Every structure is written in structure tokens, then in C-alpha cells.
Amino acid sequence: MPKLLTGAEIVFKALEDQNVEYIFGYPGGAVLPIYDELKNHKSIKHILARHEQGAGHAAEGYARSSGKPGILLVTSGPGATNAVTALTDAYMDSIPLVCISGQVPTHLIGTDAFQECDTTGITRPCTKHNWLVKDVNELSNVLHKAFEVATSGRPGPVLVDIPKDIQFNKGSYKYTKKNKNQKPNNKKIDLKEVDKFINLLKNSAKPIFYTGGGVINSGPEASTLLRELVAITGFPITSTLQGLGAFPGDDPQFLGMLGMHGTYEANNAMHDCDLMINIGARFDDRITGKVDEFSPGSKKVHIDIDPSSIGKNIKVDLAIVSDVAEFLKLTLKRFKEKNKNFLSSNKQKTSKWWQQIEKWRDKKSLNFVNSEKVIKPQHAVQRLYELTKEKDTFITTEVGQHQMWAAQHYKFNKPNRWMTSGGLGTMGYGLPAAIGVQIAHPNKLVIDIAGEASVLMTMQEMSTAVQYKLPIKIFILNNEYMGMVRQWQELLHEKNYSESYTAALPDFVKLAESYGCVGIRAKDPNELDEKINQMLEINKPVIFDCIVDKNENCFPMIPSGKPHNQMILGPEEEEEISDEGKVLV
Amino acid sequence: MVKPKSAYSIPGKIEKKEHHIIVVWVDNEAGVLARVVGLFSGRGYNIESLAVAEVDKKKHISRITIVTQGTPGVIEQIKLQLKKLIPVHKVADFDRNDKNILFRELALFKIVAHSKKQQKAKKICKKYNPIIIDKSKKSFVIQVTALRREIDKLTIDLKPLGLISTSRTGAVAMTKGAKIFN
Numbered sequence: 001m002p003k004l005l006t007g008a009e010i011v012f013k014a015l016e017d018q019n020v021e022y023i024f025g026y027p028g029g030a031v032l033p034i035y036d037e038l039k040n041h042k043s044i045k046h047i048l049a050r051h052e053q054g055a056g057h058a059a060e061g062y063a064r065s066s067g068k069p070g071i072l073l074v075t076s077g078p079g080a081t082n083a084v085t086a087l088t089d090a091y092m093d094s095i096p097l098v099c100i101s102g103q104v105p106t107h108l109i110g111t112d113a114f115q116e117c118d119t120t121g122i123t124r125p126c127t128k129h130n131w132l133v134k135d136v137n138e139l140s141n142v143l144h145k146a147f148e149v150a151t152s153g154r155p156g157p158v159l160v161d162i163p164k165d166i167q168f169n170k171g172s173y174k175y176t177k178k179n180k181n182q183k184p185n186n187k188k189i190d191l192k193e194v195d196k197f198i199n200l201l202k203n204s205a206k207p208i209f210y211t212g213g214g215v216i217n218s219g220p221e222a223s224t225l226l227r228e229l230v231a232i233t234g235f236p237i238t239s240t241l242q243g244l245g246a247f248p249g250d251d252p253q254f255l256g257m258l259g260m261h262g263t264y265e266a267n268n269a270m271h272d273c274d275l276m277i278n279i280g281a282r283f284d285d286r287i288t289g290k291v292d293e294f295s296p297g298s299k300k301v302h303i304d305i306d307p308s309s310i311g312k313n314i315k316v317d318l319a320i321v322s323d324v325a326e327f328l329k330l331t332l333k334r335f336k337e338k339n340k341n342f343l344s345s346n347k348q349k350t351s352k353w354w355q356q357i358e359k360w361r362d363k364k365s366l367n368f369v370n371s372e373k374v375i376k377p378q379h380a381v382q383r384l385y386e387l388t389k390e391k392d393t394f395i396t397t398e399v400g401q402h403q404m405w406a407a408q409h410y411k412f413n414k415p416n417r418w419m420t421s422g423g424l425g426t427m428g429y430g431l432p433a434a435i436g437v438q439i440a441h442p443n444k445l446v447i448d449i450a451g452e453a454s455v456l457m458t459m460q461e462m463s464t465a466v467q468y469k470l471p472i473k474i475f476i477l478n479n480e481y482m483g484m485v486r487q488w489q490e491l492l493h494e495k496n497y498s499e500s501y502t503a504a505l506p507d508f509v510k511l512a513e514s515y516g517c518v519g520i521r522a523k524d525p526n527e528l529d530e531k532i533n534q535m536l537e538i539n540k541p542v543i544f545d546c547i548v549d550k551n552e553n554c555f556p557m558i559p560s561g562k563p564h565n566q567m568i569l570g571p572e573e574e575e576e577i578s579d580e581g582k583v584l585v
Numbered sequence: 586m587v588k589p590k591s592a593y594s595i596p597g598k599i600e601k602k603e604h605h606i607i608v609v610w611v612d613n614e615a616g617v618l619a620r621v622v623g624l625f626s627g628r629g630y631n632i633e634s635l636a637v638a639e640v641d642k643k644k645h646i647s648r649i650t651i652v653t654q655g656t657p658g659v660i661e662q663i664k665l666q667l668k669k670l671i672p673v674h675k676v677a678d679f680d681r682n683d684k685n686i687l688f689r690e691l692a693l694f695k696i697v698a699h700s701k702k703q704q705k706a707k708k709i710c711k712k713y714n715p716i717i718i719d720k721s722k723k724s725f726v727i728q729v730t731a732l733r734r735e736i737d738k739l740t741i742d743l744k745p746l747g748l749i750s751t752s753r754t755g756a757v758a759m760t761k762g763a764k765i766f767n
Contacts, residue, residue, distance in 0.1 A: 124620060
């Protein structure tokens with residue numbers, strides 16, 4: 001008979017068998033037996049957050065930058081409810097998280113016990129699946145199943161709720177190692193569909209690749225394969241917010257990000273194309289704009305691992321349910337066999353299309369009027385990019401204008417370098433996410449491009465960064481406004497800036513010092529480079545308070561209810577855009 | 586119409602809705618019904634009726650039959666979203682007008698009336714496999730099995746004849762002939 005283990009021991013044994021190195025968490029009454037067991041497992045390190053939401057976003061940052069699932073450990077009641085935002089965020093952006101929550105003892109469930117809540121009920125809509133474990137002998141099976149569900153198919157969060165008595169009870173541990181390369185839920189791709197796809201590629205005069213977070217989630221190999229397919233076809237490519245980095249941001253075939261704040265060339269190309277190749281994106285409403293007028297003349301191909309993502313928002317002509325890397329590998333092999341000189345032989349066919357794209361590009365839609373007196377936020381992101389591009393830099397963001405400016409002006413060359421809350425749009429995501437990224441990549445430069453409003457939502461996590469000596473850089477574009485709210489109020493609500501200005505902001509330099517890290521402030525465009533360089537030299541967490549123009553809006557943008565080809569380029573829309581005083585991007 | 590002021594797009598064309606019967610085989614475990622029903626409410630799908638019971642005692646499989654209404658796109662999403670739920674084994678979907686599928690709903694009616702009206706009421710139910718399962722001098726309880734719309738009509742017709750209480754199961758479905766759902 002195998003040795004019986006306590007529930008808490010089973011938790012750690014399962015985590016060890018899943019090769020878990022880090023847990024992000026926060027202790028509490030209902031989870032204490034698991035915390036008590038922590039000391040006996042040296043291969044697993046616990047990172048103590050200051051709030052369960054922070055722990056959750058840190059686990060997300062860890063997962064997104066490493067490709068491994070993030071582990072979250074919280075107590076019952078408030079511990080679990082505080083984790084809900086992070087779980088929902090991970091659900092929307094397809095991030096694998098395994099959340100283990102304590103629960104009141106089984107005999108107290110349903111009695112409104114102290115720190116009791118219906119955790120599985122509350123988290124049911126924001127997890128792929130969740131379990132309430134009522135028998136310790138089920139625990140090991142449930143935990144391993146939880147890892148499988150979180151990481152397979154379209155990844156996402158799962159939760160295992162473990163009552164305190166189950167953590168104490170003894171039971172048997174079962175685990176049979178599965179073949180590592182085995183990807184469950186992955187159906188064999190139909191070769192006929194691949195051939196149909198190749199035929200579409202060959203017959204298109206106005207093609208475009210539209211790629212998303214699915215490429216990143218499929219692993220680094222998917223990005224390499226995507227680059228090859230784009231290179232040998234010579235087609236233009238645009239990316240969603242989540243897909244940035246899968247294809248080099250400075251490559252001439254890359255049209256920049258698409259969508260509400262995407263580039264003029266990307267959105268117009270999406271509208272006018274005759275073949276749209278969606279790889280690992282989900283036709284989100286920030287991308288499509290008005291659905292009825294979305295890319296009216298194109299044949300649409302959708303490659304996605306999640307069957308329910310196909311046809312949800314936009315009907316497509318060819319749908320292939322597959323992992324991106326698997327699909328690309330197969331397609332490239334078949335494509336190269338029969339189309340040796342496709343790039344040169346097909347050049348003529350797409351040349352008019354490229355000429356049109358260059359015309360759109362000439363609009364230089366990311367331009368802005370720079371200033372000698374105040375720091376323009378776009379300029380700040382551009383300088384940050386120029387001064388850090390030689391390093392292998394990881395960028396996280398909060399949510400709002402700064403997020404869009406970061407996406408527009410920071411160019412990514414590798415996958416897993418860009419962590420942003422796209423689906424849920426969670427203000428306060430970036431700082432704790434940066435902590436998780438730095439844990440996964442201790443020697444890399446990790447910067448949270450932040451807004452002053454967002455960052456205050458999870459500012460307490462600076463204390464975590466200091467405790468674990470994580471030299472994250474919090475680069476705040478401080479305009480004293482909830483900038484995106486202010487922008488919408490200006491454009492849609494007659495400049496009624498209702499509650500979007502934050503009075504009584506803290507002094508971020510002093511705040512940094514009080515946490516035991518370093519604060520830097522830049523006010524003048526002329527001192528910006530020097531201050532950024534100063535920040536980069538400090539091997540400690542830094543809060544960089546970059547005072548920027550308060551009234552700057554994020555352009556270009558697709559206004560509400562408009563199709564892709566009706567973008568607003570900037571405040572000077574009506575006038576001829578003069579090149580003078582504008583920064584070339 | 587007032588011009589919408591929103592960061593969201595305005596709704597596009599609205600497609601015609603169809604009636605469908607969705608059959609779901611699930612593991613009969615705690616909370617499984619909440620997952621299925623929560624999916625419907627969370628994504629704004631409609632449930633007109635719901636029938637659920639364990640159909641395989643050994644494997645603990647329950648069969649859930651849901652009558653719903655939606656555009657073809659929504660019906661497709663319902664199926665795909667249901668298939669993503671971990672305890673769901675398979676999902677079948679039928680158009681209500683499909684001639685190869687049998688649909689039945691069971692109803693209990695309590696009629697309180699004098700004997701003349703009672704006779705009338707029984708006559709109305711005649712076509713729908715009526716069984717009187719309880720009676721007293723002033724009342725009776727009758728069980729009928731029929732299509733949803735037939736039962737809808739019965740409830741209206743029985744109202745003036747002393748119908749005071751109605752209990753319905755929600756529709757269940759099965760294929761005709763030797764075939765089964767797959």
C-alpha cells in the first residue's frame with residue numbers, strides 16, 4: 001500500500017511533478033496547512049504579494065513571458081474574491097493560470113462561516129473549469145487535471161478550491177507522467193483544407209495576414225514559422241495588440257497594429273483586402289469596428305485552436321481548427337514543395353496592392369506634433385524604445401492611452417516580450433505583471449509603461465518588488481488624468497470631464513523612496529534621455545515620473561460605429577497635414 | 586434615432602431567430618447544471634425550457650434537453666461553447682421543425698369544476714394520451730404528453746373549464762427509427 005499523504009503534502013507533490021518553481025500568493029486562515037508545508041519543498045519558491053489581485057497579475061506576467069503556467073495560492077473568502085479580477089483577465093487573454101484557494105472546512109460549507117464564499121460559484125464564469133475538492137483521495141487527480149485544462153487547447157485559468165479539512169486529511173497520491181510532446185485537444189489537420197488555403201494564397205492580389213495572441217500562445221516556434229511564411233509569400237502583415245512581437249515590428253512587411261488605435265495602413269489594408277488570413281486572433285470588437293462593414297470584399301480564413309472563436313463575430317470562408325505552430329509547419333512544408341519561386345513569380349500580382357499600401361503609409365498616421373516645452377507621451381515612449389532596443393527588453397503596461405502609445409511606438413522583435421491586458425482592460429495590471437516577468441527573467445530589463453491612474457490601483461506591489469530585489473522599472477506617463485476616459489469625454493461627451501481628473505496625486509518620487517526604491521522625475525524634453533539612461537543604470541526598482549502633456553489624445557482612431565476606412569488621423573484632421581514640426585515614425 | 590455615443594460599435598443587422606432543441610450529455614457531478622445554465626445566462630442565450638435527469642446510473646451521465654431560440658450564429662455558438670465545458674461529453678442540436686425527431690413534453694393539470702365542465706375538459710385532452718391520476722368529487726388531475734405548443738394551447742383552452750394549477754416538465758427529444766444521436 002502506498003504511503004498516505006496529507007492534502008497539503010499532495011498539493012506540493014503535484015506542483016513538484018508539474019515542475020512548478022514559483023507560487024504567487026497570500027496566506028490566510030483557510031490555506032494555512034498548505035503554507036505550513038511550504039518549508040519542506042525547497043524547489044518551490046513562494047512570492048508574497050501585497051494583494052491577491054497583484055499575485056494573480058504577477059502569475060500572469062510570469063506565464064506570458066515564460067510560456068509556463070502561473071501558479072496562484074490564495075485563502076478563502078476575500079482571498080478568492082480578490083483573485084477574481086486576475087482570473088477574469090487571464091480568461092480573456094488566454095493565459096494559463098492554476099489558482100489554488102483555501103476553503104472553510106467541509107462541514108461549515110454553506111453556513112456563512114467566517115471568510116466563506118461560494119468560490120467555485122463566483123469563479124465559474126471566469127475560469128475554464130474549477131473544482132471543489134471534497135475527498136482528499138481525489139485531490140491529486142484534480143490538480144493534474146487542472147494543469148492539463150489550463151495549458152491545453154486555448155489556454156486559460158482554472159481554480160481548485162480545497163477545504164481546510166481536506167488539506168489536513170490523509171489520502172493517496174496518484175500521477176502517471178504523460179508524454180511531454182503530446183498536445184491534447186489537437187485534432188489532426190485536414191490536408192484538403194491546407195491545400196484550399198494554399199490555393200487562396202496563390203490566387204490573391206490583395207492579401208493580408210492578421211495575426212494575434214494565438215501565435216504567441218503557440219510557443220516561440222510559431223513566431224519563427226510565421227516569419228518564414230510571411231517572408232516567402234511577400235504578403236503584408238498586421239497584428240492585434242496581443243500578437244505584437246510575433247513578427248518583427250521594424251520589418252518593412254509589417255504594417256503596424258490594427259484596430260481602434262491601429263495604423264492607417266493596417267486598417268485600410270484590412271478593409272480593402274481580397275484575402276484576410278487570421279491566424280490566432282478572434283475578431284474582437286476593438287478590431288472589427290462596425291461588423292456589417294468589416295472588410296466587405298475579402299475572403300476570410302481563420303486559424304484558431306478554439307472552435308468557438310470561429311464564426312463568433314465574423315463569418316469566415318475557410319476555418320481551420322488547429323494549434324498555430326502545427327498548422328504553419330504543415331502549410332509551409334506543402335507550400336514550399338510545390339511553389340519554389342513563389343516570392344518572385346507572385347511579385348507582379350501583389351505589386352499594385354503594395355503601391356496602395358505605401359500610399360496609406362505615407363499618411364504617417366502615428367505622427368504627432370512634438371514640443372520643445374513639454375514632454376509628449378508618444379515622444380517619451382519613442383525615446384524609451386530607442387534607449388532600450390539593444391537590450392532584450394520586456395514591456396508590460398497598464399490600461400489606457402499610455403498602453404496604446406506603447407503599442408504604437410515601441411517596436412517588438414520577439415514573442416513573449418509584451419504583456420498587456422487587452423481583453424479585460426484591467427487598470428493596475430502592469431506593475432504586478434512586471435514582477436512576475438522579472439521573476440521569470442531575473443537578468444532582463446523589465447519596464448512597466450504606466451499611467452498614473454492605473455498604477456495607483458496596484459501600487460502596493462512595489463513593496464513586493466523591493467522584498468524580492470526585483471529591479472522593475474515603472475515608467476509613468478503622468479498627465480494627471482485618466483487619459484483615455486478624458487479623451488472619450490472630449491470627443492463624445494462635450495468635454496464634460498466628469499471625474500477623470502485625479503487631484504491630490506502622490507509625489508511619486510517620494511513614494512518610491514518610501515518603498516525603498518528609487519524615484520526619478522522628468523519634466524523637460526531636454527532632460528528625458530539623460531533621466532531614462534539614469535533609470536536604466538539603477539539595479540533596483542525605479543518609479544519614473546514622466547510629466548507629460550495633459551491634453552494629448554491618442555490617434556489615429558476609428559470612431560465608434562465606423563468601418564476601418566473612416567479613421568480620424570488627428571486633431572488637425574481637416575487641415576492638410578504639414579510635415580513641419582511633426583515627428584516621423 | 587439619437588446618434589449613439591459610445592466606445593462600442595452599434596448593433597448591426599438582426600438575423601431571424603429559430604427554435605432549436607439542444608441535447609447535452611454531461612457528467613452528473615455537483616454544479617454541472619449551474620455550469621450549463623450559467624453559460625446560457627452569462628452569454629445572453631435564451632432558455633425556454635429545461636429537462637434534466639441522470640440517464641446512465643453506472644457512468645453517472647445526465648441528459649439535459651434545452652429548448653432555446655436564437656439566430657443561426659447564436660445556435661452555433663451555444664453548441665461550441667457547451668462543448669468547451671469539461672463535464673460535457675456531447676452536444677446534439679435539432680431544429681424544432683425537424684420531422685425525424687420526436688419531441689414530447691409532459692404536463693399535469695388540476696381541474697376544479699362541476700361535472701359538466703370536467704367532462705368537457707377531459708374531452709379536450711383526449712388527443713394527448715390523457716391519464717387521470719387523481720380525482721375527487723370536485724376535481725381531477727390529468728396527465729398529458731404532447732408537443733410544447735399543444736400544451737400551450739391546452740392551458741388556454743382549459744382555463745375556462747376550471748384549470749387551477751399546471752405543472753410542465755419541459756421538452757425532451759429522441760430520434761425516430763433505429764438511429765441515435767451522435
